[in-house]
Amino acid sequence: MVQAYNFLASWQLFPEKCDFQFGTVPKSGNYKIESIKNGHQLSVSINWVSLTNDAFYTQYNVKPDGALHPFDNQELADTITANIANASTIVTSFIKEEQTILEVTNEILANGYMKVTHKGLNDNKEPFVNTEVYHKQMSVLPYASSVSGVAIRPTKEGMIKHKALTAMEEQTNMQLDQIKQQIELLARQAQDISKRKELSLMIYEASLRFKPQIGQTYHLYEQRDGAHMLSLVSPKEWGGSGPFKQFVASVRLLADHTWVEVG
Structure with missing residues (x-):
């Protein structure tokens, strides 16, 4: 066998x-x-x-x-x-x-x-x-x-088994779909947190000439030497990226002291 x-x-x-x-x-x-x-x-x-x-x-x-x-x-x-x-x-x-x-x-x-x-x-x-x-x-x-x-x-037995097993399959598939949706949501949340972490590390390594306030929007630029600088002035106010190499993103400081890209 x-x-x-x-x-x-x-x-x-x-x-x-x-x-x-x-x-x-x-x-x-x-x-x-x-x-x-x-x-x-x-x-x-x-x-x-x-x-x-x-x-x-x-x-x-x-x-x-x-x-x-x-x-x-x-x-x-x-x-x-x-x-x-x-x-x-x-x-x-x-x-x-x-x-x-x-x-x-x-x-x-x-x-x-x-x-x-x-x-x-x-x-x-x-x-x-x-x-x-x-x-x-x-x-x-x-x-x-x-x-x-x-x-x-x-057979009657076959019908009973079919109905019971079909109901079981529908219920377990629904539960698996719910778990899958939860996993996908957690994955998106983890990805968002990872992006916020990377952005926050970049900002905290940038040049800061003022104390950022929670909930306020600021503007991150890359300078010509490759370093980054956080500014109160937007690209429109500068006219393009201003005296910088390029504009990176507009960002907002959250209550947990992480930064998120906005706009």
């Missing part, structure tokens, strides 16, 4: 990357693979939501040892067999009356996504291939794969 390690996760569906030849197309989905029975079996659970907002759910267990095992849902298949081809591929076959009615291949791609390929027969006994692509997610969301998969049927 060590080779199955890469698959053990909850996977979120990429609807736009999928190709469905048969069955109801989902608008969102979740495909979860877990290790059970001391690592001797895999538990596969599938939740998904259709384009008409119907919720579907199914779950089955498989022992990936290449041998035939009885399948729980005899209506769908008599036996099931799975084989871990390598660390990136698992092939599962569902067999009815000694014929493979559905083959599911789970493959880890080079970019870390999981590709799930369903090969089977549609209602007219014609072959179909459905391809689904998933990305690994940190938490379980209330969606999953294809209606043409393993006996996926709408």
